[in-house]
Amino acid sequence: MTATAPHFGPAPSTPAARRPLAAAALLAALVGMVFGLLLGGAGPASAHAALTGSDPQDGAVVATAPKEVTLTFSEQVALGDDSIRILDPNGKRADTAAAPRDLQSGSTVKYGVSLHSGLPDGTYTVAWQAVSADSHPVSGAFTFSVGAPSKTAVVLPAEEAGGGLVGTLYGIARYAAYAGFVLLAGGSAFVLACWQRGAGARPLQRLVVRGWMTLTVATLAMLLLRSPYTGSGKLADVFDLDGLKAVLDTKPGAALVSRLLLLGASALFIAVLFGTYPRREDEREKRDLTFGLAIGGTVIAAGIAGTWALAEHASTGIQPGIAMPVDVLHLLAVAAWLGGLTALLVALYRTPDLDAAAVRRFSGIALGSVIVLAATGIYQSWRQVGTWSALTGTGYGQLLLVKVGLVAVLIGIAWMSRRWTARLIAGGGGAEPDTEAESGDGTGGSEPEAESGTGDGEKPRAAASGKSEAPSGAPAPSGAPAEGPARAAQLARQQAAVATAEKKRIRDADPDRSGLRRSVLAEVGVAVVLLAVTTVLTSTEPARTEEEARASTAAAAPAAQGPVSLKLPFDTGGANGKGTVRMEITPARTGANELHLWVDGAGGEAMDVPEVKVAFTLESKDIGPLPVVPTRLTEGHWTADGVQIPMAGDWKVAVTVRTSDIDQTTIDKNMKIG
Template identity: 65%
Template sequence: MTPTITPRRTRTLVLLFLAVFGALLAGAGPASAHAALTGSDPSQGVVVDKAPTEVALTFSEKVATSSDSLRVLDPKGKRVDTGKPTETSGTTYAVPLHSGLPDGTYTVSWQVVSADSHPVAGAFTFSIGAPSTTTVSVSDETVGGGIVGWLYGFGRYMSYAGFILMVGGGAFVLACWQRGAGVRPVQRLVVSGWLTITASTLLLLLLRGSYTSSGKVGAIFDLNLLGQVLQTKTGAALISRLLLLAAAALFIAVLFGAYEKREDEEKRDLTFGLAIGGSVVAAGLAASWAMAEHASTGLQPGIAMPVDVLHLLAVATWLGGLCALLVALYRSQTPLEVSAVRRFSQVAFGSVVAVVATGVYQSWRQLGSWAAFTDTGYGQLLLVKIGLVAVLVGIAFISRRWTGQLAGTAVTDTDTNTDADTAEEGVLGEKEPAAARAGAPSAKATATAGKGAKGADSGSGGAKAAAGSKRAAQLARQKAAVATARQKRQRDADPRRFGLRRSVLAEAGVAVVLLAVTTVLTQTEPGRTEEDAKAANAASSSSSSASDSSSGALTLTMSFDTGGTDGKGVASVDFDPARVGGNEMHVYVTRPNGRAFDIPEVKVAFTLEAKKIGPLPVVPDHVATGHWAASGVQIPMAGDWKVAVTVRTSDIDQVTVSKNAQIG
């Protein structure tokens, strides 16, 4: 006997899906950066002598900015930027600063939306004159996380799932099983898909403002943020999707209304019209993703967007049709013809070919190299997706074999129905017309009712007749129920049909996990973008290191007064190239009038208080009058180092002066 989907089994499948989906979202964390910061002016950690007039940031691709996208904060956390960020050239955006900024450490905080609709953020510091303490946290900001980020990811998954159920279910009915238009479980599947994608689209529209800004739950219903969202590319795509869903509702109403009531001959013209209209609406819905996400930016967007639309349509036709087939096999009381299964097998095969072909192009476009498969998060997720698709295709191959065996058997659905009727008659011990099996009163019951009517003058005779008629109707309904159950058991007892049901159920289970992986993949930075950003950062670092090496790096000047006779002077420390590893150090001591000043002893010590490293003492060698030097001075890590210089002008007169400097 073939197992059915019981409520307990349904709950188990739902819990398994939620566990897989939750694990994927938790592993993904906040939305990964799709636009990467590749450079800045001033650069991160630099100490400049003169206050800059603006701060400029360069990204790996164009980004969308708002009035608060770029903020510059002084050591006390007060904003010192003026005006909105402006695009200066290509992918560089600048914000002007107040004039006459005092010395100290400043924090640059940025939060923008990349061209493929995902929010990114970060922060870094630079110093004017010399580093100082700051009350601003400089850890990289995270956006797209928290409750709002989780809800947004869940909304994206449900929108994909609704699209697949609605489009795939409708295509299954029109292309494979037109009788399915009158099957209630199939109708509920398609309508549920429409309700799911509509509700999730409204949810995404409400969440979008908070998702790309503060990430606070309270900002979900901020009408100002909603107004800003409607002016963005993503907002336009979501509104377009809602308008197209209104047209989809009309399509569904016709498919399960007027179309279902037509005779087979009358359905031909309407089938053609519904197929054309449904294809246009489905392509428009798919385009609402393509026009606002990965396909709309980067390499070859003019080709990538149509390919993305085709990819989504093929996935929906395959997986959505699979779900409709699963419902028809498990829930439908109407026999599913073998011819319908064969037609879906052919449609699914064409869809798989389209999915593979478009997927290969998308993979090449998003990765750019074989190494990106293992070196980037996007590539690793893509490998998981490819593995799941391979498993799904393997199970689909098994399903095609079961379908072929069903088609080759001599037992057709019609024969099965006839056998069920014969079996029913043998079990019940009487031969009834078709009307009795459908639930109508039998001839015997009618005769009994007639006799009861003739004896209506007698109260007891009328009551007996009524009871006999009620009993006959009840018996007819029981016979019909038994016949239906027996027919279903006999149909499902076929091992070929049983094997097909199990393989289709396995396909649907893998498809649930595959869709979850795909949802996370759409929120992950493409491998090509990640590698380009790494290359740009490496080039920027190399350029910065070369610049530091050629410019003499760091110079600190400190006045001292030991308190004794002739105890005043100036100590200057040159540190080259002021980075992690070996450095050259020169110390020059002069009198207040600038002349070289020979003193008995000079010592230098380096301390990184934040990491509790040091003091690391260095005793330079005396080279010439007022000049000391040391080579190979090792700095173990980058940070804000305290450089302390101890000078002794006599046997008893000594003082230590210090300054902080960013090294490395």
Template identity: 60%
Template sequence: MTQATAPTGHVQGGIGAKSPRTPRIRGVLALMALLLAVAGTLFGGAAPASAHAALLGSDPAQGSVVDKAPTQITLNFSEKVALSDGSFKVLDPKGQRVDTGKPAELTGTMYGVKVQPGLPRGTYTVTYQVVSADSHPVSGAFTFSVGAPSATTVSASGQTVGGGVVGGLYGFARYVSYAGFIVLIGGAAFILACWQRGAAERAVQRLVVSGWVALTSATLALLLLRGSYTGSGKFADVFDLSLVGQVLQTKAGAALVSRLLLLAAAALFVAVLFGAYAKRDADGEERAGAANGSGARKAASGGDGPDAERAATKQDLTFGLAVGGFVVAAGLAATWAMAEHASTGIQTGLAMPVDILHLLAVAVWLGGLTTMLVALYRVPSIGKPAVQRFSRVAFASVVTLVATGVYQSWRQLGSWSALTGTAYGQLLLVKVALVAVLVGVAWISRRWTARLTDVPAAKAQRTAQKKRVTAKASAKGGGSNASRKGASDASERTAQLARQRAAMAAARAKRLRDADPARSGLRRSVLTETAVAVVVLAVTTALTATEPGRTEEVAKAATSTAAQRSGPLSLKIPFDTGGQDGKGTVEVTLDPARVGANEMHLYVVRPNGRAFDVPEVKVAFTLEAKSIGPLPVVPDRIATGHWSASGVQIPMAGDWKIAVTVRTSDIDQTSVSKNAKIG
């Protein structure tokens, strides 16, 4: 993920429970469904991924006409690209391949492929399909001509990669992988930093485990889809093991495999978090409750030593899980940073660590918000201290997101014009607008939080918890005297009665919670905030698949330079053939004075400015820097002193020498010349 999502670190407190589906709740759910549909539209209607490596130039140049057939075609990209055997194809006018050998890196960002010697006259099409340094496929085509242009049966549009069914599936898998990462890392961070008791809650456990499953499944899908996504685009090639083997040798493949290995370590982390860690916390609560329920306060007070030891052990376990979890989370974030935007362009040594921090901050904020939402709707209680701790953590995430996001925006855009003039900048503006909505919803959440009055509900909840623990303690005490049937039956009845009282207390606590309109309003605002965040995540995923504004502007500048027109060229060259009435001036105009076909006009005038009727005029073009020419042009006489020629071919841009030969009589003629930049 790239630019900052500027979430708010608002305070959300109180005790939440699943409330009945009132008309207001149904309205909020409908809003969430609408926002999810918008997110789906971003993927369903998205075009194929834009190229992140731009073709800056080629030799022969696009649309040029060369006098001598080339022996090699070279292409210059804006960044390094990965090649395969079929990355470059050169096709003759009938669509037959004339390239020989494999494409090769020549120097830096320049690549080439050999062609058959002595290519005949005609128009040739060059198609290319490569993978940019940030792992996105790039394709395109251009034409050049040998001798003169000709008709061709080959389409110059080139093969489009990154689209179709495979492209759609690949984009969806990328979205799921981001979502899984956020839920997995953010949920675990929320438990360890804010709400340790949440490790024992089934709803929270299911949420975090579902994040791990989603990220693992999406990573496997990306690994299978990658070969077809960057190649043929055919769904049948998804299960081609030879393509998977090729993917494993690329940077993107290495990142995906590294992610799978780190997910194995994450599975161990989750197992400890929801196993030994959750059980230790639950056992501690049960022991404390049993001691209070049996009235054995002296025994409890006498156990300060063991209790302190258990607390220290739990603290050590928390610290170990936090350190191990951070290492795994940073490693997972690095698998995106090492293969996408941050890994190429300017300042990569700084951009990659910044990208890792950005991803971690997003996961902590958005994953914590999702866990909070689940707790408000599915968990019997969540204390205000946990929510207040999350508020502080969320604020730190906001600061990190803003700092890293501003840097990433500058790095990917490069100029203010790219903010509105490129697809990347326009998507970024959409994201900023959605974040503004998030800020507004967060402000509403803070207002609901300030109105919470959860003291009666919290008291009833504590009473219910105490009675549940008492029931367990009574059941254990009766089991120790199982030899006496009467005592056992009495103990069982006591435990059953305690369970009934605990259920009644829990129901009373739920009624008290649901009677608080502030708590219902908080749940709705958090739900709306999460729904908007889902769309923000969709826009962010689309941003990572869009050509950065800086690269797009460089490509536009290169294309504009290559196709630049100097406008109609006009040169006035005086001449003197040496004979009687042999002086005058010839004016040469070339329109549009660019690479390719041009229209030329020559006007011959006497020193007094009147038309000069000369018997013959000839022109020759020479590009001495490239040893091209002279290319002769014999114009046709249109009128007195006016000569013209159409279809004058300029094969490439450069400083051309234009030589004009004027004959004023049977024996008097001269050649004059002048240099001019064309194209």
């Protein structure tokens, strides 16, 4: 992400004006090159849990009911007592309803659920719901059959975990939390680092305070919505105290509580920044207070950013020890850039006394934020995407491309802002020298403006009508009460408001300044959309994990191709005992299959034999032999329908051929099925 802040100052020469564009082009080229190298050399990783395997597998048909069902995940998950349910064909619980057993071994994340004994044949449904290590709920379902597939009365919820009204409200709260943090941290940084006189400007005070309130309310809402969001999905469970207590014991719950505590500290920071700080007149004291506020504000902002890094994508997958600090830097850079840009927009519209030095300082901060965002964004993309196919073939990758497109739009608007700035400077615009009224209390005229109702640049009624108030030292008219200190102060504020309104009127008449304000407003508008896309991106399954889940599903899914054929020569030892059995199984996958056998004599002609039997054995899993007795269809042709293959593997197929009452033989050969 990048942006070029308006830059008041001496008009640049033509080479100097082109220099930032050349630098931006070089930076874009370097970013593209590094991005390509990282994606090209990416290795395996995961974040956002996915089901990578199960026993029995999805769609498998087993001869007898298993004692337990196991599920394997790509990463650590949090499971409740009722997170894995096994339902029989009638929709009743087939498991013992006990808490899932942790069967983890090394890096394998596996959980098991025990089943009741004596389960009848039919199709069973496994429904599961968990919370991945990056705090997002995940869910799914699959089926397996005992004996043979059957109809099932199980109806699963249409919505996935984290969906519905609760999911929508939680998503809104997430967006509000990001926006509040951007305004709180970025607005405060703009005041401290760029325009310290702005600490007395009420529009900037309101901006930062509203950011704090938004972040606080959004965090409380997320804390209350967390239990139904990851559990029942019912809005009424917001008031479930047991659910809230369970949330507080989780990593996301602890992160939200920590954020609330840090927001308490930030309230004190805001009180000092906009209360004590503007009233400091001694330069040394103000310098010391600036340093203290800068250190304290940075620590608080980094701590709040860390509550996201601690509980979301950065905390899981590869290199979490590096990813979490990088994520904190990324969030701080976003806040410094977008929050500072918003504060600049407010200053341009609501505080006409913004000086050139403040905008120049913000330009430097914006450039630093761009560099940090480029570096951290490349690293995050490598962790979560990994390959070019994942960039274009997954929802996460496509959202990332939309985000890149929005950044490109921002670059274009920023270039327009720079042109307006150059025209404004060439036309003699920019900040005017400080007037006596402006420097009297350090407010930049904003406080009188707010009190007199001239925030939109309109002149007070007295000024508009051509009348002016009497000076504070003039005698009161005959019959009027004598003026006191309060009246004198009121007249002084009104006079300052008139001066401020007149100054705003003159500046608003400048088309170059108006053009600059519109372009900065457009930047902020695109930034709002960009922040929304980023919020959705942080709750979307990373591209790496999605591709891993696809690969696991493809490996475990029954093969759709077929048939598979075998040729088995035999010799029963009697007269006319030599021949060949040709066997074909279709579609050669787990579940029901169709079997055809052709028995040919030594000369290749159809050979009629009294009996043929077949048995399947999967020695690697100690399954079988599973007998199959085909039916004679015509001379030399035998068939069997509904041959059940419980799981994929390298099966040993044994064929017994009897050519007379005493002459028979059994031949076998391995066949890959599924």
